[in-house]
Amino acid sequence: MAEILALGISHYPPLLWPDKNMSGLLKAMMRNPNLPEALKTPAGWSKEMQKEWGDDEGETAAAGHREQMVDWTRKARQALDDFNPDFVLLWGDDQYENFKEDIVPPYCVNAHPEFRFHNFPNNIWEEPVEKEFVLPGVAQAGKLLASELIKAGFDTSYSYKPLHHPLGHAFTNAIFYLDYDRSGFDYPILPVSINCYGRHVISQKGGLPSFEKELTEDDLDPPAPTPARLFDMGAETARILSESKYRVALVASSSWSHAFLTKKNHYLWPDIPADRALFEAMACGEYTSWRDYPASAIEDCGQQEVLNWSCLIGALNELGRGKPDVAAFVETWIFNSNKAFLISKP
Ligand SMILES: [Fe+2]
Numbered sequence: 214m215a216e217i218l219a220l221g222i223s224h225y226p227p228l229l230w231p232d233k234n235m236s237g238l239l240k241a242m243m244r245n246p247n248l249p250e251a252l253k254t255p256a257g258w259s260k261e262m263q264k265e266w267g268d269d270e271g272e273t274a275a276a277g278h279r280e281q282m283v284d285w286t287r288k289a290r291q292a293l294d295d296f297n298p299d300f301v302l303l304w305g306d307d308q309y310e311n312f313k314e315d316i317v318p319p320y321c322v323n324a325h326p327e328f329r330f331h332n333f334p335n336n337i338w339e340e341p342v343e344k345e346f347v348l349p350g351v352a353q354a355g356k357l358l359a360s361e362l363i364k365a366g367f368d369t370s371y372s373y374k375p376l377h378h379p380l381g382h383a384f385t386n387a388i389f390y391l392d393y394d395r396s397g398f399d400y401p402i403l404p405v406s407i408n409c410y411g412r413h414v415i416s417q418k419g420g421l422p423s424f425e426k427e428l429t430e431d432d433l434d435p436p437a438p439t440p441a442r443l444f445d446m447g448a449e450t451a452r453i454l455s456e457s458k459y460r461v462a463l464v465a466s467s468s469w470s471h472a473f474l475t476k477k478n479h480y481l482w483p484d485i486p487a488d489r490a491l492f493e494a495m496a497c498g499e500y501t502s503w504r505d506y507p508a509s510a511i512e513d514c515g516q517q518e519v520l521n522w523s524c525l526i527g528a529l530n531e532l533g534r535g536k537p538d539v540a541a542f543v544e545t546w547i548f549n550s551n552k553a554f555l556i557s558k559p
Contacts, residue, residue: 215457217532218296220289221465221525221555224305224386227548228282229336235275236266238421238473238549242480245424252479262482262546271547281543283393285554288539290391292556293400298462300351300401302358302454304447304521305383305466306409308419311376317414318370319438320446322362323404324355325373330380338395348388349401354459358403361453367446381406383521387466400462405450409467409520411437412512413474421473422480436508440523444504447524448531455532465525467518468550475515485544487514488551495522495555496540500530522553529557 227235243253251257255266265274293301312318328348332340352373359371384404392398410419412433417423438446447463454461469491470483478484487510494502503526511517529537539556 215455216296216460216559217451217455217528218292218298218462218559219525219529219532219534219555219557220292220462221522221553222286222289222387222390223282223468223550223552223554224383224390224466225282225468225550225552226333226382226386228279228390229333229386231337232275232279233270233272235278235548236271239271239481239547241421242473245480247424248479252481258481259546265545265547274545275548278543278545278548282552283390285541285543286390286393289554289556292558293391293462296460296462296558298400299459300354300403301462301464302403302405302450303384303387303464303466304405304407304524305381305387306419306518306521307381307383307406307414308410309414310378310381310419311372311406312408312414312419313377314415316376317408317434319408320369320443321406322355322359322369322371323350323406324352324359324371325350325375326352328380328402328404330385332385332389346385346388348399351401351403354457355403357457358450358453362446362449365449365453367449369446380404383466387464405524407443407521407524408437409517411435411517413517437511437517437520439508440506440511440520441504443520443523444527444530447527450524451528451531463525463528465522465555467521468552469519469522470515470551471518472515472549474517477513478515482546483550484514484516485546485551487516488553489542491516491519492540492542492553495526495553496536498534498536500526503527504530525555
């Protein structure tokens with residue numbers, strides 16, 4: 214029988230750039246003209262925020278945040294290399310990259326023969342944007358997964374080539390970070406794009422809020438798939454692949470609550486209590502509570518991208534896994550999002 218390794222990591226874009234830029238998202242949200250007067254300067258922030266901000270706009274804290282993230286991602290990479298999969302399935306959000314006005318599927322199995330992509334400008338590895346990364350896909354395994362999902366009632370969409378964007382940042386950054394030390398990454402990949410942004414995928418272009426015009430209910434798009442549906446889809450994926458001939462690493466790629474999606478926190482800091490509660494359940498192996506998590510909480514807490522992890526947690530539950538071998542929570546008030554990491558070995 215096939216074996217499955219499960220990993221959870223982050224694709225946090227600011228890790229691509231120097232520490233002094235890591236508080237850039239917070240600075241962008243501080244330009245919100247509707248910000249309450251008290252929050253316009255650090256003097257009005259919580260003690261935790263002030264501490265991270267320090268006297269250098271978060272640069273010192275950024276180094277620590279990076280160190281923790283890189284450390285946990287290296288552990289995930291080690292587990293991946295020890296396992297040596299036939300391919301790596303990645304669940305990642307599509308932020309207005311291939312899910313655009315012309316079509317927004319709930320999720321999409323990208324059964325491409327290969328992927329060609331580039332790094333972002335001014336990255337810390339000083340890789341020129343012209344440098345092309347090429348990774349093999351697993352078209353046949355992708356077709357198998359899509360076929361079996363459909364037979365099981367998960368009428369998934371699928372693609373054989375990119376529509377607009379060669380490969381979304383949830384996937385490229387996961388690969389860049391799993392290869393943070395640039396020793397090379399040549400595992401074939403099966404990216405499964407998830408419409409995590411739901412009501413904000415087109416209206417907010419899967420990104421930062423606009424401060425010029427507040428979105429009304431009429432502006433919003435139809436919702437994302439629910440946590441329960443993605444939990445079940447992840448479970449079905451694990452069942453299908455565990456009965457296949459493949460050794461597969463299942464990877465959820467995303468950070469958790471995002472400040473720029475958390476309206477109740479004025480878009481300045483993420484929903485730390487909500488993330489902690491989900492993390493505690495995951496770390497204790499109480500996976501089914503994730504299936505019951507309300508879609509309204511996902512939006513209220515800025516946890517849209519946690520939906521990638523709903524797939525992973527559903528898979529863990531289906532595989533009958535106990536507590537994860539590794540579960541780590543990297544908390545921050547000023548760097549937009551909390552990060553979680555998970556390793557569950559077969
Ligand atoms: Fe993302």
